[in-house]
Amino acid sequence: MYIGRSFGRARVSRTLGCRSFATVQNASSGFKIPVIDFAKYRASKSTQEKQETARAIVDAFKTSGFIYVSQHGIPAEKVQNAFKKSAEFFSLPNEVKETLAWEDPRSNRGYVRIGRERVTQATNADEIAALRNKSPDFKETMEIGRDWDSEWKNMWPEESVAPAFKSTMLDFFKTCHNLHFELMRSIALGLDLEETFFDDKIDKQCHNLRLLSYPPILREKLNGVDQARAGAHSDYGTLTLLLQDSVGGLEVQEPGTGIYHPATPIPGTIVINVGDLLSRWSNDVLRSTLHRVVAPPAHAISETEEVTPARQSIAFFSNPNFDAEIACLPNCGAEAKYPPVQTEAYIVRRLSETYTM
Ligand SMILES: O=C(O)CCC(=O)C(=O)O
Numbered sequence: 001m002y003i004g005r006s007f008g009r010a011r012v013s014r015t016l017g018c019r020s021f022a023t024v025q026n027a028s029s030g031f032k033i034p035v036i037d038f039a040k041y042r043a044s045k046s047t048q049e050k051q052e053t054a055r056a057i058v059d060a061f062k063t064s065g066f067i068y069v070s071q072h073g074i075p076a077e078k079v080q081n082a083f084k085k086s087a088e089f090f091s092l093p094n095e096v097k098e099t100l101a102w103e104d105p106r107s108n109r110g111y112v113r114i115g116r117e118r119v120t121q122a123t124n125a126d127e128i129a130a131l132r133n134k135s136p137d138f139k140e141t142m143e144i145g146r147d148w149d150s151e152w153k154n155m156w157p158e159e160s161v162a163p164a165f166k167s168t169m170l171d172f173f174k175t176c177h178n179l180h181f182e183l184m185r186s187i188a189l190g191l192d193l194e195e196t197f198f199d200d201k202i203d204k205q206c207h208n209l210r211l212l213s214y215p216p217i218l219r220e221k222l223n224g225v226d227q228a229r230a231g232a233h234s235d236y237g238t239l240t241l242l243l244q245d246s247v248g249g250l251e252v253q254e255p256g257t258g259i260y261h262p263a264t265p266i267p268g269t270i271v272i273n274v275g276d277l278l279s280r281w282s283n284d285v286l287r288s289t290l291h292r293v294v295a296p297p298a299h300a301i302s303e304t305e306e307v308t309p310a311r312q313s314i315a316f317f318s319n320p321n322f323d324a325e326i327a328c329l330p331n332c333g334a335e336a337k338y339p340p341v342q343t344e345a346y347i348v349r350r351l352s353e354t355y356t357m
């Protein structure tokens with residue numbers, strides 16, 4: 001994982017340690033996903049100093065909705081181990097994985113086989129079902145929630161078939177929660193709120209750790225209209241923390257243009273994007289941007305067939321507390337565009353639309 005690759009059409013300039021932020025930028029359009037050094041935020045001695053990084057983060061979230069975070073503090077070995085344990089899990093026989101099948105959007109925990117989910121922006125249930133039948137996402141996932149929930153239980157494989165899977169993922173969940181907590185503090189500062197503004201609204205860990213496995217697939221299966229490893233969608237919560245291997249394929253839509261740009265893997269970074277609830281909370285000041293996973297360059301296996309390599313990623317979908325009411329934040333416009341909504345009701349509705357039983 002994290003083996004250097006060419007960066008395609010995107011221009012990557014790396015000036016870590018300097019005041020200007022490194023970026024992945026498309027030369028023709030000016031579209032940017034900046035690389036933000038989070039160690040600088042942590043090392044800041046004053047609120048004013050912290051605000052420099054906080055403003056860079058919020059500015060990016062107002063424009064592209066995406067950043068890369070470098071120096072995030074999660075050790076490379078921890079990331080590598082999470083990827084290793086995830087790969088071991090997906091290599092288990094299907095019969096074993098199916099015993100852990102995802103059952104209910106209120107729980108949102110368990111194994112999701114290829115074809116069960118179709119992420120999309122469509123909101124009509126029949127339309128989503130038709131899309132799913134015609135061109136399902138070519139991915140399988142394992143969904144993990146907070147482990148101490150009174151109502152919903154995680155679906156763990158037996159320790160004997162997946163050694164240290166549970167302990168690795170619980171540790172990774174907590175690690176991602178801690179980073180999300182700090183990132184939300186920086187967003188509060190960047191929006192001129194008290195640094196601790198979000199603390200008591202995001203501390204119950206109502207998040208979803210999603211392991212993703214995109215199997216190798218014949219290129220021709222990804223060539224059709226609407227066909228992708230993961231269809232165009234936005235995420236539902238506050239922030240998504242996305243760790244990807246070196247294969248590539250993640251693309252982000254440039255707001256207002258419909259043009260997709262690659263979010264090229266950059267070793268050691270985490271891709272972070274704004275979800276729909278944070279966008280709504282901020283009265284659309286922060287953008288929840290469409291993204292998708294398409295085929296990276298294919299390898300020829302015969303004169304007529306090409307196969308795209310397997311890809312792995314890990315997404316941590318962070319949410320506000322499920323009992324938190326999401327109503328227009330201070331400093332985000334004179335008039336609220338949306339009525340208040342309770343987090344759990346919102347997330348469960350979005351999930352129930354995109355899955356098939
Ligand atoms: O696998 C990826 O790179 C992105 C996955 C994603 O966007 C999602 O699951 O919401």
Ligand SMILES: [Fe+2]
Nearest residue numbers: 233234235291
């Ligand atoms: Fe996503």
